[in-house]
Amino acid sequence: MSGTADKPRIAYQGEPGANSHMACDLAFPDMVALPCATFEDAFAAVAGRGIVPGQHVRRADQAERAMIPIENSANGRVADVHRLMPLAKLNIVGEFFMPIHHQLLAPKGATLGTIRTVQSHVQALGQCRGKIRELGLRAVIGEDTAGSAAEVARAGDVTRAALASTLAAEIYGLEVLARDVEDTPDNTTRFVVLSRDSSWAPRSGGPTVTSFVFRVRNIPAALYKALGGFATNGINMTKLESYQLDGAFTATQFYADVEGHPEDAALARALDELGYFCEELAILGVYRAHPFRSRQSAAPRT
Structure with missing residues (x-):
């Protein structure tokens, strides 16, 4: 039987629709993106073993690669990633830069006048401070962007909004109240691609x-x-x-x-x-x- 079960997998931290999910699809369209609840889980999926005490990895949760955000042009480094890389004993085999555009999402029926709070990953909230202040919203820290979108969709509360991607809006059936609300137009995240493979790129062939x-x-x-x-x-x-x-x-x-x-x-x-x-x-x-x-x-x- 053919299909996604036959394809190699690339792990990312977050729910379906996260920016890391989009990066996986853009950089590795022939791989299946595997959502992981935490960075530890994403690292462990590639390592094939737990990297923190008490962690276990089933074969069904393993992947050949991981797409991990390491820094953002507006908000600096991503916490925990530098600490986890040596623990996991994985190798960086590539990098990917992706422009980040945050959408203000809310359930159907909501408007800019009804929303009172906005939920997202702390990095996303920091990258959209200007719009949050302009609308007078209370920021609520969520585990990740897409997970926040999923929570807001489940609640169906027109006073609650989320900052997430257009892919998350499609997946969770949310309305886009405002597009590209990040503070800087050149907002970019650098991802590293991790593997168990320790092979280096050849000396010749490019920078x-x-x-x-x-x-x-x-x-x-x-x-x-x-x-x-x-x-x-x-x-x-x-x-x-x-x-x-x-x-x-x-x-x-x-x-x-x-x-x-x-x-x-x-x-x-x-x-x-x-x-x-x-x-x-x-x-x-x-x-x-x-x-x-x-x-x-x-x-x-x-």
Whole structure:
């Protein structure tokens, strides 16, 4: 029997109709999108095992890939993703940039005059502060955008609205009261594609991104010295973020993205120098840069 059961699956966090669901359909139209309640569940679906205590993964809930939002141009990084990647021991095999457009959705019969609250994921609420203030709505934090749309649809209350996608409006039968209500027109989310496969993109064939996590040794100016090799070797570091490990202020891990391939001589030297000052260094992935990066670099600055 043919059909979706024969197709590879790609996991995402959220309900059907979430922005991550749309990203899966756009980037991997030949794969079946698998909704997962939490980021832990999405990571575990690909890892094939639980990544937090007490978690179990049935074969029916497993997937070959995961589409995970890692940062948004308007609202910064997505909480928990950086922490979960090393725990899951998955590899970044690609990236995808998607413009994010939020729609103000409500049950049939509702109008801009009847709604009093708006529910969505905290990231979406933060990206639409202007419209929320303009309409005088009370923001209600939901687990995700599509899940909020589903809740509002089930309630059928004309005083309640949700911020979600056009796909969510179609799935849950909601009216679009206002379109594209995000504060900035260039609101974009970067997703990473995760896999159990640890293979790197070939050195030739186009621009490459290398992502890694590291923890520096406890010596004076260790971070400054560790990063010096990237400057002296002319490596462009496009992302550097820190986060605490296990809630301890003394244990800081760093996540970084750099342009280039570890087999390039300059990046190899920089990584060698970094490793000398590190207690831990792990490459999370070497993958093709999404075309959005070159388009963004070519855009005129204002």
